[in-house]
Amino acid sequence: MKILWLADFYPPFIGGLERHVQMIAVELAARGHAVSVATVWHEGLSPFELDEGVRVYRMRGAMQRVPFLSSNGHRIFHPTAPDPFVVKSLGEIIEREKPEIVIASGWILYSFFPLKARSNAKLFVRHHDYAFICPKRTFFLNGEVCSGPGLYKCYACTADHYGVPKGIAVNSSFQFFRRFHGLVDQHLPVSQYVADAIDPSHNLAPDSVHVIPAPVPDEIFAFKAMPVASPEIPRGDFILYVGALTETKGLNVLLDAYRGLEDRAGLVLIGTQWHDSPSSYPEGVTVIPDAPHSLVMEALSRCTFSVVPSLWAEPFGQVAVEAMAVGKPVIASAHGGLLDIVLHQRTGMLVEPGDPAKLKQAMLELLDDAALRCELGMQGYAWAKGRFTRTQVTDQIEALFMDAL
16 A cells, blocks of 8 residues: 655654654555655755655655745745745655655645645645644633634734734635645544534535544653662652643643642643743742653653643544553643543543642542552553554554545
C-alpha cells in the first residue's frame, strides 16, 4: 500500500502531533507499506531525508518565502488556505510517490484539495485537535470551552488572538475553505469529544467517522526508573503535573488546590514557560522547565499520583496515558478527550474543571488511601495497555486504509 502523510510539522519538531505522525508512519513502513511524509520546510532542515524507512519531503511555501507573514519564524504554520507553492511541490511529490492513501494532519490539508481529483487517492483526515472548527485550534474562548463556531464571534476572537489584519485574513480563508471538507473520505478524530465537536460544523456521515486514540510506544509499558533518582526530582512523596505552565491548563486551579497540602506531599511541575506563567510559586512546589521526555517518564514513575487539571478541553491527554503506563493513578478534569482515558474510580478520578475545592478533595482522598492508589494504578495500567499502544492504534488505522482500497 502506498501512503502519503501530510503533516504541518514533523520531527525534529517536538510535540504530540509530531510524535504521533512519526510513530505511526514508521510502524506502517516497518509493516512493508511504502510510506512518505510531506511537511513544510524550516531553516536548517534538509528538503528530503529517510527516517527509518519513511521518505520525508519538506516543502517551501509562501510563509517560508515571506517570513514576516508568520509571527513565529521558528514554527511556521501552513495557512488556512491552499498555498500555491506547497500545491506545486505536493503535486510533484504525488507524481513521484503515486499514493493510494493520503492522510492529513493539520492545515496542510488545504493544499491537497486542488490535487484530490487527479491524485485518485482516498483522503483521510486525522483530527489531533480542533484545527478544522476553530481558527485558533483551541476551541477556547474567554477562559471557557467555546460553545461552537459563530461568524461574528470567530472574527472577534481571531482578531484578538492574531491581531486585526491577520485575524480577519485567517478567519475569512478558514470560513471559505471549510466548504471543501466534503472532499474528505474518512475522518479519524483522536477522541469521542473531538468527533462530537467537529460533527455539527461538518455534517459528517456517521460511517465516515472513526475514533482512534493517539498512540504511545509499546515499550513505555515496560519503563523502569533508574535505581537512583535524577537530581532534579525531589525525594519523598510528590504530586506531579506535566504540561504547559499556563492558566488554560488549569495551573492556577492546581496551585489553589495544593495550598495546605505542603506537609503531606510536594508538588512537582514539569513544563514550558508561557506568557501567563506565574513569576513565583508557593512553598513545596518544584518547577522543572523544558525537561526531556525521559525525565518526564522518570518523574511519572516516582510520583504519588499525577494531575491533569485542564480548563480547556484536551483533545486527547497523552500525559494521562503515560502516567497509567507506569501504574500511577490520575486525577483529571472531567471533559474533553480525558473522558476516553480516565474512567472515574476505575482508572483514576475525574473532577469538575476549574473547581479547586473538588480537586483538593480528590488529592486528599488519594494521599490518604494507599490501597486506592494501588488499585487505580493497576486498573489504569491494564486499561491503557489494552487500548493505546502504537501497535494497536496502527492496527486500526491500517485496517481502515485497507478497507478503503
